[in-house]
Amino acid sequence: MAGILGNALKTVCSNYVPVRNPLKSAEWWQRNFGLEYAVPYNAAEAQAILKLSDGQWLHLVETDGPIDNQFPNKAGYEMFRLTFEVRQIEVLYDHLRENGVKTAELEDRDSCGINFVFYDLDGNKFDVNECVNVHRTPEAVERLKGHLFGLVR
Template sequence: MSDVPHQQPLNALKCVCSNYVPVKQPLRSAEWWQNHFGLEYAVPYNPAEFQAILKLSDGQWLHLVETDGVIDNQFPNKSGYEMFRLTFEVRQIEQLYNRLQTKGVRTENLEDRGSCGINFVFYDLDGNKFDVNEVVHLHRTPEEAEKVKEHLFHVAL
């Protein structure tokens, strides 16, 4: 055996495994997330825990935590813009955007954020603000990415 202690890598944080979102009614909120995004329960609902735990497609957990307090999931950045705390990565962003709008989910306009990709903001039942992102130039061919941008933003690239 070696007397040299095992060195942990400097960047020891691997990923975010759980995100906690304040909600008024966890079951109602879980149903909303299931209906609009197809999320499934990560563990069976237990009313004694005052939360519903859903699973994203890559395995991270979304905890919908019941609160009696004020729900304030946003914060202003230095220029005063109300920031979201989470950005969800998606594929086929235009299809998700259209589906959410068709179902009456409060959304903001699609944005081309250049190298960051295409994004839009949506709000859940409790007014929590979330961001959605697809880096189209990484996940689609250059031709597909150009077609999507032309279609969404009506500009010739």
């Protein structure tokens, strides 16, 4: 069957995130990331649907149940379910920290790029990535890493 279909999965079009208050959460995502509504808010659906810059939808779904967006990997590290791709990661990182968003430190994940983890209003854990080696010149990557991590070569 795989031969007939090839790689049948094209992209992830929607991601569902458990939240306590969809409107308050949507405002937080708008303020911190500039996201816009994909469709008008409908209270009957108990979710706010926002659109990422490439068109994927982020569903902020109201729940009274547990918020369990994380899970431990085999080594016990609390994993996130989503990694967002960004440009100018250093600008976003500074913006989130200035806005009081809970963030972890920036990490150089070598060929994977530069990443950091942040948490939304409900404690959901997310990862952010910029593949700097793909989107910046080697000189720009060295300057960025030197600035962010104090690396001198």
